[in-house]
Amino acid sequence: MRVHLGSDHAGLELKDHLLTWLVDHGYEAVDHGPFVYDALDDYPCFCLRAAEGVAADRTEGLDSLGVVIGGSGNGEQIAANKVEGIRCALAWSEETAALAREHNDANVVSVGGRMHPVDDMTRFVEVFLSTDFSGDERHVRRIGQLSTYDESGELPPLPESALRGPDTDASRDRTDA
Incomplete structure (x- = not known):
């Protein structure tokens, strides 16, 4: 499965960590930036591109999800949801990550890089990626x-x-x- 990632400066550390984690767990990671720390960068530049990557892949029938990351994850979620065909959910626990997929068929998850330890956020992403839509x-x-x-x-x-x-x-x- 392909996973598109985008963040801002507040999510850069987690994004960089996830790039390695995803590859180690058999995912194809696509990094939409940022690529260097810039405290003045703007999350829409990167999160919109990640969401557009997911939307384009899905239009082509590819199995693709996305992860957007910022300080709180709120703005990043809003940005991703501007892209046609994207349903992005903010996850702050394993349960919200699972429900985003099970109930909402979310195809992008947003997490707050300043809200939780890296291990917890990695687990939220793992749960999101490994949970299927219930189809109820x-x-x-x-x-x-x-x-x-x-x-x-x-x-x-x-x-x-x-x-x-x-x-x-x-x-x-x-x-x-």
């Missing part, structure tokens, strides 16, 4: 709703429970308790 109908449906919105701007229909309004017996029961 509810998750497929939800991802479909997001895809429809991306394509058309059409909001998903509200569930029946949201249409009842505040004057229903159910809402009175909750407020009277």
Whole structure:
């Protein structure tokens, strides 16, 4: 499997560590930078390229995932999610890394290089890369709703429970308790 990586200066140490770790574990690592430490670099330059690499590979039918890394991982996640066809999730635990794949079929994971020790973040990436999408109908449906919105701007229909309004017996029961 090919794994595209991008970071900023705050994620450079982890990215460099992951490049070796990935190769040692049989992955093909693609480094989108940065390649040197620059405290003034901008994460979108590198994270957008990593996400575009994943999207291009997937369009060609290749098995590909991505990892974006910054100080918190928040901006890097936002950047990756700007790329069409990318679902990037922020992972801060093994559970969130697994759920990103199992429930959301995320194809890029974001981690915060200043949030956890390198060993923990490596484990989050390992869990993400080794977890499959569950394919459960509810998750497929939800991802479909997001895809429809991306394509058309059409909001998903509200569930029946949201249409009842505040004057229903159910809402009175909750407020009277």
